[in-house]
Amino acid sequence: MSDPSRTGLAERLGRLDRRWLYLVLLVAVGVSVVLRPLFPDQPSVFVRPVFERIERLEPGQSVLVSLDYSPVSAPEIEPMAFAITRHVLLRGAHPVFVTLFPEGPAMYERLRVEVLERDFPELVAGRDWTMLGYKAGGRMVINAMRQEMAAMFAGDAEGRRLGDLPGLRGYRRLGDFPLVVSLSSGTPGLKEWILYGGDPSGVPVVGGCTGIGTPEYLAYFPSQLQGILGGLKGASEYEAALADRHPGAGFPRRAGRVMGPQTVAHVVILLFLVLGNVAYLRRPGRRQPEERP
Amino acid sequence: MSTSFEVWIAAALTLMVFSFLWRDNPFYKFAEHLFVGVSAGYWMVLGFWSTLWPNAVVKLVPEAARVTEPAAALPDRDPLVIIPLALGLLMLLRLWPRAAWLARWPTAFAVGTTLGYNLVRTVRSDFLAQIHATVAPGLVIRTPAGAIDWIATGNQGVIVAGTACCLAYFTYTRTARRARGGVARAGLLLLMVAFGASFAYAVMSRVSLLISRLQFLLGDWLGLA
Numbered sequence: 001m002s003d004p005s006r007t008g009l010a011e012r013l014g015r016l017d018r019r020w021l022y023l024v025l026l027v028a029v030g031v032s033v034v035l036r037p038l039f040p041d042q043p044s045v046f047v048r049p050v051f052e053r054i055e056r057l058e059p060g061q062s063v064l065v066s067l068d069y070s071p072v073s074a075p076e077i078e079p080m081a082f083a084i085t086r087h088v089l090l091r092g093a094h095p096v097f098v099t100l101f102p103e104g105p106a107m108y109e110r111l112r113v114e115v116l117e118r119d120f121p122e123l124v125a126g127r128d129w130t131m132l133g134y135k136a137g138g139r140m141v142i143n144a145m146r147q148e149m150a151a152m153f154a155g156d157a158e159g160r161r162l163g164d165l166p167g168l169r170g171y172r173r174l175g176d177f178p179l180v181v182s183l184s185s186g187t188p189g190l191k192e193w194i195l196y197g198g199d200p201s202g203v204p205v206v207g208g209c210t211g212i213g214t215p216e217y218l219a220y221f222p223s224q225l226q227g228i229l230g231g232l233k234g235a236s237e238y239e240a241a242l243a244d245r246h247p248g249a250g251f252p253r254r255a256g257r258v259m260g261p262q263t264v265a266h267v268v269i270l271l272f273l274v275l276g277n278v279a280y281l282r283r284p285g286r287r288q289p290e291e292r293p
Numbered sequence: 294m295s296t297s298f299e300v301w302i303a304a305a306l307t308l309m310v311f312s313f314l315w316r317d318n319p320f321y322k323f324a325e326h327l328f329v330g331v332s333a334g335y336w337m338v339l340g341f342w343s344t345l346w347p348n349a350v351v352k353l354v355p356e357a358a359r360v361t362e363p364a365a366a367l368p369d370r371d372p373l374v375i376i377p378l379a380l381g382l383l384m385l386l387r388l389w390p391r392a393a394w395l396a397r398w399p400t401a402f403a404v405g406t407t408l409g410y411n412l413v414r415t416v417r418s419d420f421l422a423q424i425h426a427t428v429a430p431g432l433v434i435r436t437p438a439g440a441i442d443w444i445a446t447g448n449q450g451v452i453v454a455g456t457a458c459c460l461a462y463f464t465y466t467r468t469a470r471r472a473r474g475g476v477a478r479a480g481l482l483l484l485m486v487a488f489g490a491s492f493a494y495a496v497m498s499r500v501s502l503l504i505s506r507l508q509f510l511l512g513d514w515l516g517l518a
Binding site: 231 | 314315336339340343344348362364365366368410411414415417418419422423425426487490491494495496497498500501502503504505507508511512517518
């Protein structure tokens with residue numbers, strides 16, 4: 001016979017209104033957002049190649065950074081964009097921004113205000129970094145850039161001619177860049193940069209993507225995709241590597257600060273999973289598996 | 294607490310959307326309809342100024358570039374842009390039943406070119422390159438020492454064996470029994486592990502969005518964080 005008190009608890013757990021779970025999760029995450037714990041982090045095998053490739057850039061080299069995300073995925077992708085841009089500029093390299101998303105220019109504006117102008121006030125747009133702007137067409141844009149940058153962009157987003165941009169001198173086509181970074185939340189994005197940019201031209205491609213998109217892109221690592229920042233965890237690992245290698249820079253660890261609440265949320269969800277399974281296994285009337293003779 | 298009107302509006306809308314967790318209600322409906330309406334309007338305006346204007350109008354009338362950027366260098370005139378513009382207009386004829394058949398031409402053009410363009414690249418990058426990356430490095434040599442990296446080689450072996458097991462699970466031409474049944478079962482377990490990892494990444498993404506909203510509510514709005 002089953003223990004009635006245990007069965008009662010299992011029944012109550014099974015009938016628990018899901019809104020209690022929402023409330024517990026909300027309170028747990030809310031408290032950790034206020035307390036802002038910062039856990040130590042270190043780059044994984046997927047993140048380290050991205051960091052090392054940018055760390056090896058020579059001063060003056062240009063890197064193509066594609067901001068292929070929108071406000072919907074900004075909480076995950078924006079910390080990556082901020083950290084990678086800071087790293088590129090710390091190395092003395094020249095980021096050349098482009099976007100395949102219509103909302104990309106708005107994302108670039110946030111990057112310009114919060115990173116380029118705030119952290120590097122001595123740098124000048126057009127001279128130290130370039131924003132080519134948004135082009136509709138997705139994979140066709142990448143294909144055209146592979147053959148001739150000028151075929152797609154007559155100048156930068158502020159109207160300067162391509163020939164007047166120091167960051168693009170000697171970079172006539174995609175293959176001339178030492179690295180392409182795609183920060184992507186969907187299509188067109190990282191996959192298009194791999195298929196239509198990296199694979200045919202041989203230019204190394206690294207990227208960052210949302211947590212949901214990560215499993216899809218991991219299939220290309222490491223032969224077609226040299227490194228990847230998967231979701232907020234990847235961004236946090238990158239920030240930790242940057243703080244470790246450049247301790248004097250003192251950049252905020254935006255993703256790292258979110259990993260505290262993220263960890264708390266995961267612990268709460270795991271707890272709910274365990275409780276849910278206990279309730280399921282102990283509920284009265286559940287068919288027991290037949291014993292083998 | 295914030296004194297910004299915009300922040301209060303954003304906080305109110307966030308709370309209206311969160312209220313769905315309690316139950317469906319008029320506040321949630323209002324926020325939902327507002328979001329759909331504003332999104333549609335935003336996309337229409339964005340589509341016009343970021344796609345139609347620079348790719349069609351400016352290429353036909355270069356002086357139009359100065360409407361959005363007064364200091365912009367004038368691009369060369371490109372009359373050939375009339376062809377895609379005409380194809381785009383043909384698409385709209387779908388709205389007029391007597392001429393709706395004409396919309397098939399741009400549709401056929403778009404499907405044909407996309408198919409032809411993608412076929413080669415997809416086969417090369419998504420099929421052949423994936424097979425090559427899975428099978429080719431049987432023994433992983435640690436450069437520059439030239440010694441065999443046994444851990445990486447072991448990992449590669451697991452990937453090859455795992456791929457074979459998963460493929461065996463999807464082989465339906467014969468009933469999987471005995472050894473092949475065991476291999477298929479191993480493939481099923483590996484698939485479950487992969488789905489679990491994918492689901493965990495999805496949870497991380499959704500929790501990131503929740504944290505972002507709570508940061509906004511507790512930090513930007515209430516000033517607690």
